[in-house]
Amino acid sequence: MTIKGNLEIQDKILGDFIVPNTEFSQCENCGEKLYSPITLKAIEETEAKKKEELLLKKPLNSFIPASQVAKILKCTRQAIHKHKKIKRGFIHFINYNGTLQYLKESVELFKKTGDGRIPLIIETKKKNNIIDINDFKNQKKQSPKYQLNAGYDYPCFNLKENKSTHKSISNEVLMEG
DSSP states (O other), X not given: OEEEEEEEEEETTTEEEEEEEEEEEEOTTTOOEEEOHHHHHHHHHXXXXXXXXXXXXXXXXXXXXXXHHHHHHTSOHHHHHHOHHHHTTSBOEEEETTEEEEEHHHHHHHHHHSOBOOOOSOOOOOBTTEEEHHHHHHHHHXXXXXXXXXXXXXXXXXXXXXXXXXXXXSSEEEOBO
């Protein structure tokens, strides 16, 4: 059966994302999907945009230039740029001001395992947009920014507007947005 519409992709590195306006075939018995070359290209383009978007959210000091990657991997800069696995994305990198900058954590994992594809998304426990208060307390301990006032005054974050508000609630923090 041919399906037209948005395609939901679940990726362990990039998380869930949607490829808009696609056409693919799906087996009615097993659910296996078959993609046309046009749909595959759309998936690759959307995947690349999502990866770049997630990498650009990382702090600049978590990236290193090819010269430092070469020192870590004990090879030349030219070898880094020509390495087939690195070109195919086994180390996360971005083009920043005309130079390739490599995610340091990804480089270190590549050195150990030969595959530096770390998850770029932060997994959160979500249950109908409610976060367990114990998760919030652990986050508070890691960052002095989220100190609680006296009583049950907890910050709530509006992710769409990037604003925080305070609400008084007992055992859970509601995420707005």
